[in-house]
Amino acid sequence: MPEQQYDPSIIEAKWQAAWDADPAIYAPSDHAPNGNYYVVEMLPYPSGKLHMGHVRNYSLGDTLARYMWMRGYRVLHPMGWDAYGLPAENAAIKSGRAPRDWTVSNIAVMKGQLKRLGFAIDWSREVATCDPEYYRWNQWFFLKMYERGLAYRKRSRVNWCPLCNTVLANEQVENGCCWRHTTTPVEQREIEQWFFKITHYAEELVNGLEKMQGWPERVRAMQRNWIGRSEGAEVQFNAPNSGVIRVFTTRIDTIFGATCVILAPEHELSAVLIDPQYQPRLKAMIDDPARKDPTSVEKDGFFTGQYAVNPFNGERIPIWIGNFVLVGYGTGAIMAVPAHDERDFEFCTKYGIPIVQVVRDGFLEGSGEYTGLSSDEAWERMTARAERDGFGKRTITYRLRDWGVSRQRYWGTPIPMIHCAACGVVPVPESDLPVLLPDNVEITGEGRSPLERVPEFMNVACPKCGAEARRESDTMDTFVDSSWYFYRYCDPRNREAPFDPKKAAEWMPMKQYIGGITHAIMHLLYSRYWTRVMRDLGMVDHDEPAENLFTQGMVLGTDGTAMSKSKGNVVDPDEMTAKYGADTCRLFTLFAAPPDRDMEWNESSVEGQFRFLGRVFRFVTRNIGVERAGTTAGERQALRKVHQTIAKITTDFDNRWHFNTSIAALMELSNELIALESEIPGEAMPAINEAYVKMLAPFAPYAAQELWSAMGREGQVFKQPWPEFDAALAAEDSVEIPVQVNGKLRGKIVVAVDATSADLEKAALADEKVRPYVDGKQVAKVIVVAGKLVNIVAR
RNA sequence: GCGGAUGUGGCGGAAUUGGCAGACGCGCUAGAUUCAGGUUCUAGUUCUCGCAAGGGAGUGGAGGUUCAAGUCCUCUCAUCCGCACCA
Numbered sequence: 001m002p003e004q005q006y007d008p009s010i011i012e013a014k015w016q017a018a019w020d021a022d023p024a025i026y027a028p029s030d031h032a033p034n035g036n037y038y039v040v041e042m043l044p045y046p047s048g049k050l051h052m053g054h055v056r057n058y059s060l061g062d063t064l065a066r067y068m069w070m071r072g073y074r075v076l077h078p079m080g081w082d083a084y085g086l087p088a089e090n091a092a093i094k095s096g097r098a099p100r101d102w103t104v105s106n107i108a109v110m111k112g113q114l115k116r117l118g119f120a121i122d123w124s125r126e127v128a129t130c131d132p133e134y135y136r137w138n139q140w141f142f143l144k145m146y147e148r149g150l151a152y153r154k155r156s157r158v159n160w161c162p163l164c165n166t167v168l169a170n171e172q173v174e175n176g177c178c179w180r181h182t183t184t185p186v187e188q189r190e191i192e193q194w195f196f197k198i199t200h201y202a203e204e205l206v207n208g209l210e211k212m213q214g215w216p217e218r219v220r221a222m223q224r225n226w227i228g229r230s231e232g233a234e235v236q237f238n239a240p241n242s243g244v245i246r247v248f249t250t251r252i253d254t255i256f257g258a259t260c261v262i263l264a265p266e267h268e269l270s271a272v273l274i275d276p277q278y279q280p281r282l283k284a285m286i287d288d289p290a291r292k293d294p295t296s297v298e299k300d301g302f303f304t305g306q307y308a309v310n311p312f313n314g315e316r317i318p319i320w321i322g323n324f325v326l327v328g329y330g331t332g333a334i335m336a337v338p339a340h341d342e343r344d345f346e347f348c349t350k351y352g353i354p355i356v357q358v359v360r361d362g363f364l365e366g367s368g369e370y371t372g373l374s375s376d377e378a379w380e381r382m383t384a385r386a387e388r389d390g391f392g393k394r395t396i397t398y399r400l401r402d403w404g405v406s407r408q409r410y411w412g413t414p415i416p417m418i419h420c421a422a423c424g425v426v427p428v429p430e431s432d433l434p435v436l437l438p439d440n441v442e443i444t445g446e447g448r449s450p451l452e453r454v455p456e457f458m459n460v461a462c463p464k465c466g467a468e469a470r471r472e473s474d475t476m477d478t479f480v481d482s483s484w485y486f487y488r489y490c491d492p493r494n495r496e497a498p499f500d501p502k503k504a505a506e507w508m509p510m511k512q513y514i515g516g517i518t519h520a521i522m523h524l525l526y527s528r529y530w531t532r533v534m535r536d537l538g539m540v541d542h543d544e545p546a547e548n549l550f551t552q553g554m555v556l557g558t559d560g561t562a563m564s565k566s567k568g569n570v571v572d573p574d575e576m577t578a579k580y581g582a583d584t585c586r587l588f589t590l591f592a593a594p595p596d597r598d599m600e601w602n603e604s605s606v607e608g609q610f611r612f613l614g615r616v617f618r619f620v621t622r623n624i625g626v627e628r629a630g631t632t633a634g635e636r637q638a639l640r641k642v643h644q645t646i647a648k649i650t651t652d653f654d655n656r657w658h659f660n661t662s663i664a665a666l667m668e669l670s671n672e673l674i675a676l677e678s679e680i681p682g683e684a685m686p687a688i689n690e691a692y693v694k695m696l697a698p699f700a701p702y703a704a705q706e707l708w709s710a711m712g713r714e715g716q717v718f719k720q721p722w723p724e725f726d727a728a729l730a731a732e733d734s735v736e737i738p739v740q741v742n743g744k745l746r747g748k749i750v751v752a753v754d755a756t757s758a759d760l761e762k763a764a765l766a767d768e769k770v771r772p773y774v775d776g777k778q779v780a781k782v783i784v785v786a787g788k789l790v791n792i793v794a795r
Numbered sequence: 796g797c798g799g800a801u802g803u804g805g806c807g808g809a810a811u812u813g814g815c816a817g818a819c820g821c822g823c824u825a826g827a828u829u830c831a832g833g834u835u836c837u838a839g840u841u842c843u844c845g846c847a848a849g850g851g852a853g854u855g856g857a858g859g860u861u862c863a864a865g866u867c868c869u870c871u872c873a874u875c876c877g878c879a880c881c882a
Contacts, residue, residue, distance in 0.1 A: 664819035
């Protein structure tokens with residue numbers, strides 16, 4: 001066949017049309033000797049267009065999915081849309097376009113982009129979280145949690161983003177700012193809202209991390225840190241005029257060094273203990289917005305005028321109020337041990353409170369009957385004593401707080417609850433689900449749910465007493481939507497339940513979950529919680545949603561910082577595919593760096609991938625049906641390189657996903673084949689071409705498919721078996737061995753692969769480049785590493 | 796402060812088990828093809844001394860183990876990420 005030029009605009013359009021015409025093409029196959037393989041990439045938010053981070057994420061997952069397909073697995077590779085969320089509402093405020101319209105049209109655009117990129121996605125399982133058939137199950141889960149006390153309503157101080165005009169969960173606050181508006185400090189408001197009791201599983205969630213070997217240590221560490229389990233004791237200090245102050249400490253062994261008790265300003269006793277004249281000062285401390293940022297705020301406090309008694313030594317120590325003591329952690333009160341805690345030291349130094357050292361070199365001093373014990377032993381004994389004498393107890397505290405899920409916004413799942421004047425909070429009966437989110441709602445962005453102004457939605461009869469009642473107007477945090485969507489993919493059209501447990505059991509837990517590190521805490525922690533809730537509801541039989549998690553690196557702009565519209569360093573995947581084709585785009589994202597590392601987008605480097613595909617394309621096509629005598633040695637050498645490459649790429653897939661080196665290996669192979677071309681007999685070419693095209697298929701599906709078809713082969717190349725490695729064909733006849741003298745490279749010898757150590761030593765000592773460094777010296781030792789190297793130690 | 800990473804040519808990166816440092820690609824240099832640009836092809840490209848043959852140095856830094864260290868050990872520096880008055 002004459003050489004064909006590589007024109008991705010033609011072949012990609014052609015195969016895209018063919019693939020699109022067959023809706024079942026990417027459905028899991030019936031015949032799969034190696035069993036099921038479920039790979040999910042985190043679903044995108046339909047913001048308008050794909051960005052390069054999506055392209056990288058999905059290229060990675062797709063390459064893997066196609067490879068697993070070729071390795072004989074029954075692959076499930078679905079996609080969906082995290083369709084609820086604030087940007088849709090903000091767009092509505094700006095443009096007047098209804099959030100649903102905006103979202104639906106974005107989905108259409110982005111779905112087209114995903115198709116053009118050639119991702120092997122089973123679109124028959126597509127899920128959009130704003131679909132009533134999806135979000136009704138959010139509501140259903142909400143009711144189930146409510147029944148079990150895992151969803152509850154509480155008035156509390158919450159994080160409020162003045163730009164989002166809504167409440168944020170703790171996980172969604174970064175550096176005291178909203179995770180979306182990273183420069184706007186969150187405010188504190190007292191609001192009644194709904195919580196999911198994630199703390200119910202705190203212990204399990206932290207313990208589970210130890211077993212999750214398929215998750216990156218980085219993610220597990222972040223979650224461990226976030227859950228923040230600490231073991232300690234709660235100890236009661238009697239305060240003569242006000243009862244009892246409970247403090248939490250992890251260092252009960254230092255209690256003889258406690259020189260004051262400090263209460264958080266919000267602590268219920270703070271206002272009680274102080275002299276009335278100090279009330280304004282207390283209030284100012286509570287309201288000080290700077291307290292959110294501990295690095296810039298100086299420790300501040302004042303003496304209440306009251307004293308508490310240390311239960312261990314009966315000492316009277318002053319009770320202070322301190323701005324650095326957190327009301328939400330532990331008991332909201334601490335014993336200050338300035339000698340052994342930096343923060344206490346800072347505070348006590350400032351106010352002249354005594355500093356008493358009670359531990360030296362790990363052993364206690366000045367601690368009564370405990371003096372001389374090691375810290376560890378004292379810790380145990382003192383805790384036991386506190387329990388025995390009833391003034392304390394062993395406790396474990398967590399930093400993790402319950403998940404606040406109420407949002408005062410429109411574009412989300414309505415919370416299925418009704419407020420009745422007579423009956424209080426009444427759940428919507430299961431049979432009335434879904435509570436539909438009304439369309440045609442005016443969005444103003446005010447800090448109240450827009451639903452409040454929709455009487456058809458709000459007014460409802462109380463399910464209990466039938467009286468007029470009002471619906472809950474808040475919607476759910478959209479992280480609820482994404483906490484379980486990978487279960488829905490397993491049974492996406494089920495109208496009776498979120499999913500059939502049997503169908504979910506076929507696939508879940510996910511064999512491989514892939515996404516960005518940004519979700520290390522929020523999404524991934526919520527998902528782990530949700531899986532446990534479903535387990536306790538009897539719906540699933542496992543604890544963790546994903547066996548293996550892969551967090552890919554970010555795509556950075558050419559200036560080395562994350563791409564963002566404001567910086568103007570965004571690369572548009574559409575422009576890239578229009579110019580070079582989807583295959584080049586995919587190849588580049590995999591080639592530029594190992595997938596777990598951040599990568600810089602570099603346009604000139606992209607051209608290299610395009611050139612490579614062109615070279616391969618021309619080579620394969622001009623060798624289809626070629627008549628050429630060639631040589632036996634040429635054939636041997638070509639096949640050897642082919643099989644060495646099979647081994648290399650297979651290892652990359654099975655062990656470490658360093659696809660940058662897999663693609664480099666494909667380049668090396670094509671370089672070698674092109675160099676050898678005139679020596680390769682025509683009869684050898686079909687097998688060589690076939691192996692090459694198959695290996696290319698997971699990375700560049702369009703080009704590979706076109707070549708497969710040009711070779712006269714039927715069907716889809718990604719459904720063909722992966723090339724079989726033949727060790728005999730890959731074996732070298734002879735091998736070049738470096739020879740070192742005293743560790744420095746001095747020569748090279750070429751020997752038969754099966755040369756013995758004695759042969760190697762003899763050849764090395766005889767080598768003329770080596771001899772000048774050895775002659776006249778005493779050879780003390782010769783180290784021979786078979787097949788690797790010879791090192792002569794000469795003195 | 797706690798935790799997790801990362802440091803290798805002009806650049807992205809490779810070296811998977813302690814065994815030839817710099818694969819592969821970009822860029823660059825020279826040449827061929829072309830009216831020209833682009834494309835394609837050939838050769839070269841860690842630094843340094845040298846016309847060359849050849850030598851020396853070299854994986855953030857300092858030590859160490861070893862016949863042999865980018866890789867192992869100790870110390871140290873720098874950068875990035877996450878968490879952070881969490882008692």
